[in-house]
């Protein structure tokens with residue numbers, strides 16, 4: 001009986017103190033980097049509570065919006081690096097692996113980029129020149145400070161074909177290869193990534209594999225593929241995530257989970273989408289947890305995170321980073337997408353900055369005997385070297 005009490009007491013003590021003391025970056029220090037996408041209040045240190053969580057828990061950061069084209073290059077010849085500089089300074093000062101997001105995307109890119117002086121579509125030559133100027137100015141400015149760039153973001157349709165974005169319409173299919181070449185020219189040491197959502201769907205994944213093979217055949221430098229990881233409680237399956245990571249590691253690439261969150265809210269529209277242009281109206285039953293997340297859902301979320309991290313840990317040799325798209329539930333883009341004004345709960349910290357049961361599940365996944373690195377594979381992941 002005494003022993004039983006003692007075990008129960010230790011269990012509770014571990015749950016309240018052990019996990020509270022363990023941080024995400026410590027728990028995975030031999031496996032991969034652990035990152036978060038930051039907003040200006042966090043990297044400018046205006047929100048001291050959230051900044052403290054970032055410094056304590058994470059060893060990599062991504063800019064949620066601060067480096068997008070519309071922010072840093074709003075008008076022709078006009079750059080505004082005010083916030084971007086603060087973001088990069090924060091990463092450098094705190095010795096975090098600092099990510100650049102993103103150089104070439106169809107979204108959040110001002111219309112002028114694709115037009116000539118008369119408002120007609122720009123020519124291929126003009127657009128290529130603009131793309132090069134942008135990439136050299138932005139990636140060049142942070143040469144040696146930003147460790148890896150999402151060079152091209154979301155270039156594929158769901159069926160694996162190339163999205164007919166203004167980039168493709170005007171330049172042609174080779175706009176992707178040119179973007180990677182310009183990024184390499186701007187910073188030869190930086191890691192260069194292709195980043196997209198729903199690559200766990202077979203058709204889209206095949207398109208991404210074909211795209212990477214083509215770039216590799218042309219001798220274009222590509223370091224890795226970012227699986228955005230905007231997931232749901234039930235989708236994609238662990239097996240799909242497993243197969244997707246395998247598909248890219250077979251190509252000799254690093255794989256990173258770049259925008260991880262797990263949406264617990266009802267999702268009208270495409271299950272695995274993260275298409276920012278999708279919008280739906282609020283309707284009955286679409287905002288079910290305004291008074292907090294029920295325990296049962298909290299537990300499902302914890303199990304889901306544990307399941308996902310088991311897969312990431314299985315692939316620790318190729319997975320170099322797992323980045324959450326936000327720090328606390330209150331920060332998440334999922335409070336406003338695809339329906340504005342909902343209460344979402346997709347991250348590891350609640351609105352008060354306290355770790356949720358899913359935080360514990362994630363930390364514990366690193367200690368699960370089935371997930372712990374075997375003696376044979378005990379060398380540290382080279383991707384995390386120098387960033388612990």
Ligand code: G3I
Pocket residue numbers: 064065068108153228259274275276333
């Ligand atoms: O900053 C303005 C603010 O001044 C204004 O009052 C307010 C009114 O709507 O808008 C604010 O800007 C919003 C911005 O987020 C900052 O909150 C934009 O409207 C909104 O469109 C923007 O959404 C971002 C979205 O990308 C589009 O850029 C989300 O924060 C960001 O999380 C999301 O991130 C994308 C990744 O870049 C690519 N993958 C998908 C991912 C999620 O959509």
